[in-house]
Amino acid sequence: MARRYVSIKEVAARAGVSFQTASKVLNGGSVRVSAQTQARIIEAAKQLGYRPNTLARSLVRRTTSTLGLVAPDMTDVALAQVSVAAERAARRHGHAVLVGHLGTGGEDGAEIVRMLIERRVDGVIAAAPQLEENAEVAELLRRYVPAVSLHSVPGGGVPVVGSNHRDTGLLATRHLLSLGHRAIGTITGPFRRRVVRSRLHGYEDALREAGIEPEEDLVVEADWTPRRAAEATGLLLHRKPRVTAIFVHNDTMAIGVLSALAAAGRRVPADVAVVGCDDVPFAPYLVPALTTVHVPLAEAGEQAVELLLRRISGEPGHTAGAGTGEPGHGPSAGPGEARPGTPAGPGDARAGERVRLPVRLVIRASCGASPPARVITGPIATPASPATPGGEDA
Amino acid sequence: MARRYVSIKEVAARAGVSFQTASKVLNGGSVRVSAQTQARIIEAAKQLGYRPNTLARSLVRRTTSTLGLVAPDMTDVALAQVSVAAERAARRHGHAVLVGHLGTGGEDGAEIVRMLIERRVDGVIAAAPQLEENAEVAELLRRYVPAVSLHSVPGGGVPVVGSNHRDTGLLATRHLLSLGHRAIGTITGPFRRRVVRSRLHGYEDALREAGIEPEEDLVVEADWTPRRAAEATGLLLHRKPRVTAIFVHNDTMAIGVLSALAAAGRRVPADVAVVGCDDVPFAPYLVPALTTVHVPLAEAGEQAVELLLRRISGEPGHTAGAGTGEPGHGPSAGPGEARPGTPAGPGDARAGERVRLPVRLVIRASCGASPPARVITGPIATPASPATPGGEDA
DNA sequence: CCGTTCGAGGCGAACGTTCGTTCAACGTCG
DNA sequence: CGACGTTGAACGAACGTTCGCCTCGAACGG
Secondary structure (H helix, E strand, O other), X not given: OOOOOOXXXXXXXXXXXXXXXHHHHHOOOOOXXXXXXXXXXXXXXXXHOOOOOHHHXXXXXXXXXXXXXXEOOOOOHHHHHHHHXXXXXXXXXXXXXXXXXXOOOOOOHHHHXXXXXXXXXXXXXEOOHHHHHOHXXXXXHXXXXXXXXXXXXXXXXXXXXXXXXXXXXXXXXXXXXXXOOOOEEEEEOOOOOHHHHHHHHHHHHHHHHXXXXXXXXXXXXXXXOHHHHHHHHHHHHHHOOOOOEEEEOOHHXXXXXXXXXXXXXXXXXXXXXXXXXXXXXXXXXXXXXXXXXXXXXXXXXXXXXXXXHHHHOOOOOOOOOOOOOOOOOOOOOOOOOOOOOOOOOOOOOOOOOEEEOOOEEEXXXXXXXXXXXXXXXXXXXXXXXOOOOOOOOO | OOOOOOOHHHHHHHHOOOHHHHHHHHOOOOOOOOHHHHHHXXXXXXXXXXXXXXXXXXXXXXXXXEEEEEEOOOOOHHHHHHHHHHHHHHHHOOOEEEEEEOOOOOOOHHHHHHHHHHOOOOEEEEOOHHHHHOHHHHHHHHXXXXXXXXXXXOOOOOOEEEOOHHHHHHHHHHXXXXXXXXXXXXXXXXXXXXXXXHHHHHHHHHHHHOOOOOOHXXXXXXXXXXXXXXXXXXXXHHHOOOOOEEEEOOHHHHHHHHHHHHHOOOOOOOOOEEEEEEOOOOHHHOOOOOEEEEOOHHHHHHHHHHHHHHHHOOOOXXXXXXXXXXXXXXXXXOOOOOOOOOOOOOOOOOOOOEEEOOOEEEEOOOOOOOOOOEEEEOOOOOOOOOOOOXXXXX
């Protein structure tokens, strides 16, 4: 049961050299050590099953090759994608990932971040919407450790990777409008989330573009779960029996919406059209197949890691390591939002503070449009709507 | 951007004591240091924003308070539950979690485990079905680090936490039989997975109990995804048009099955009854609401952590740590499939090697049974089937 | 008044590395 | 034939802790 780890000294002893020499060979490679000795050391290491102790290594190198990930509750497949992608990307770059899952409230965020800091992670990825409101976490991230967030961070100072969520609302609603719908309801996530407000802005702006004044009664708040979404749909149907289309803020809730609609005897898409958000793997297999706005979640996780790693290695950019990234990437990339003053465009001083991943509409059956799987991409130019200021988020 | 961490020496200096004294105070608490001095040290630490460097601590304590988690691909909500629950449980016990997600093949398992070992995790939780076949991983876990698995481990020596999956097959199939179905098909996960074979055994045994000889044509292999499940269903319908019920190996695939059934114009449950597996959060909101076998995934994750932590702290049990070095437990390898001699019951000498979490049937609408949400629990006595003894797996 | 005890805190060592410097031996060259 | 380079390897120090033992001085008992 000898679970003791063998140290480099034992390897060295067996090879008959000083442990420092062994160290040299075992890492660096061929630095000033005869081929013979090298072979002996390597052989000894293999025989003994030597595994370097990264703790000791980190202690002297002052870097752990470990990233921290603050993850959400994760009852939603969509969010899980981010974490998985991020971890994979990190590992590809030789970094391990220390993870902490928030409670549903997200109030334990600071605790998690402190844990990560004490473990001296090289950087932190904040991948939970709940963190949006957590000023304490934001402060910790600003002060103690390089970080990248997938959601807007109170007080700024932490670069953000993600999509423009106003675009999602815009895309979904415009599509519904183009199909002739006028009474379009929406089942949202919690209002206090920026994502939600952004999607709502897109929804409203699209409506106004079409000359329709948004109605409060058509907007029902839920909490991302199918359960609450089903309830919300019931309420919506009650308040506005004549609604003919629904924009749902995520695909998981769409399941609940579909369920409630079925329970109410409304056919989809014949009576009511439905458009979701995220484009999770099962979306094409709902009945009817769900039309939804694809949000590149996995890609966001990956990009977040890349950006974070660049920052850590102290790549230039005004924001100490942030920038130079994404030079003129994407079609119109970054500046999705109408924000006259601070375009955050490429070349802007704050470039790199924000990486934008375009969303796109995936047309399936639930909206009643005929052709299968057409795709319309965002971000989109907003004709005339300086109304909603910049702060969208991922 | 001064990201430098303050060390305990700086705290000590500021408080005017030796750093060892500061150390004493900052951990142990009231150990032979005057209240005054303590206060001074604590104050200094606070002012400086001192965060202990757990690397150094771990180095001397020879324990990292970190657990490794080998997680699956995670495109399935059900599996994500395990990871989240495990991480939460670990944190509750003051442990952090280092996570590695397998690729779809799971061939990178050893690489991940090695990474965890080099980082000196105190223990490893193997929570991926893909690991079932990975002998290299099993070997690493046996040799280098205490571990607990959620799935059977080749060669044994690693305790397993999970449900008896024969029971799931039994429960689902018996239910369908009790509803009068005789032509019952099943859409499975990959055959090479034990879980799958176990569920299949349950399915077949239930059939035989009812005097029905299982037919190969009624069994179609898929890969856990809705996509392949839909295809498989199409195939099943083609081969056996008269099938009146389907047992699906997980809820995510059930989405695909429902979709294919709808495409084929079969009504559920009127024409075909469907029973799933797992009981994920959205199951009640599918149309129709999915009858499914509830598998306590989150609980399994939690229990795995508890068990692992007990093992680490060297709690007794005959298997002291890891089976006192696998004496003569070789080929008889864990209480695997058909091994009449070793029932591994409670009170058995090898108790602790296997924790069983009962599954239960949750009756909803997709099977056509009338009462809403009845529940039938397992594990179940098998009337006359000594064929498949205990050895199912999680 | 001296020896003992006890409370408070200092000190050395160790944990397993990495990194830069030092050292010995052996040619080689002028 | 001695100064010098090279080459190969050893060595010392440091990373930030924890832990156990040691010392010091004051208080206390006899």
